[in-house]
Amino acid sequence: MQKLAAKHGPAPFAPHPFPERSPYGVLLSSIVGQQLSGKAADTIWQRLSSRFALEPEVLWQARTEDLRAVGLSNAKARYVQDLSRFALEGGLLGIETQTDEEIIRHLTQVKGIGVWTVQMFLMFGLGRPDVWPVLDLGIRKGAQKLYGISERQALEELGERFRPYRSHAAWYLWRVLEP
Numbered sequence: 001m002q003k004l005a006a007k008h009g010p011a012p013f014a015p016h017p018f019p020e021r022s023p024y025g026v027l028l029s030s031i032v033g034q035q036l037s038g039k040a041a042d043t044i045w046q047r048l049s050s051r052f053a054l055e056p057e058v059l060w061q062a063r064t065e066d067l068r069a070v071g072l073s074n075a076k077a078r079y080v081q082d083l084s085r086f087a088l089e090g091g092l093l094g095i096e097t098q099t100d101e102e103i104i105r106h107l108t109q110v111k112g113i114g115v116w117t118v119q120m121f122l123m124f125g126l127g128r129p130d131v132w133p134v135l136d137l138g139i140r141k142g143a144q145k146l147y148g149i150s151e152r153q154a155l156e157e158l159g160e161r162f163r164p165y166r167s168h169a170a171w172y173l174w175r176v177l178e179p
Contacts, residue, residue, distance in 0.1 A: 001146075001162075004172040011168040018127035023092045024056055024083070026125035027107070030117045031079045032072070044071040060084035079112025086110050096126055123167045132159040132166035142173030 010016040032048065033041035047070035052058050059067075059080050067077035086092070091110070095103060100122055107118045116135055122128040133139055134155040143158060144150040162169035 001169065001172055004175055008172065008175050011171040012127070013123060013129045013165075013167045013171070014127045015129065021125055023095055023121070023125055024087045025054060026121055027083055027092075027110075027113065027117070028054060028059075028080065030120055031076060031083060031112050034076070034112070034117070040071075047071055056084040056087035058084075060088055076112065079110075082111040083113070100128060100131065123170070128167060130164045130166050131170065132156075132162075133170060134159065136170070138174045138177055139170055142176040145176050146173065 005011075012018045029045065032045050036044070048054070048067075051066070051070055052062060062081070064074065064077045064081075067080060068074065072080065086109070091106070095106070098106065103122060103126075104115055104118045107113050107121065108115060116133060119131050119133040119136075122131045123133075132155075134152055140150045140155065143155055147158060149155060149158060159166050159169070
């Protein structure tokens, strides 16, 4: 892990500086990119952002067929609209003050947002330093390559070594997989 930190520099989570992003934008991007390659997700994101203002009011009122026209599936179009409704109802206000567990319970009420999506939001949207997404395939592959483990229980135990900076360790495990 020390070699990875030396090679890649500090992970982009607290206490290091991290880019502040709107909760709505981060979650919207996560929904668009779910189960897609980075290139496909980027293409759909570019189409979406060139056709619509990426604001809850706009996307909540967008017709499903118009969202489909930019490349979203029926399900993702509904997820985008449900997230937009949730945001318009105030569901994202003050979210940064909640605990990780509260945020997971709160955001998984939105269709299309599961625990993994919320964990990515906690890390890359809020810069939380101690998130350990053991169900993430990249984490499992990185841990297998670096430590020879991939089973959930072993990953949970490994994560305890890095508490309270498990997000940092996860970020370095993803770096292990880069060419």
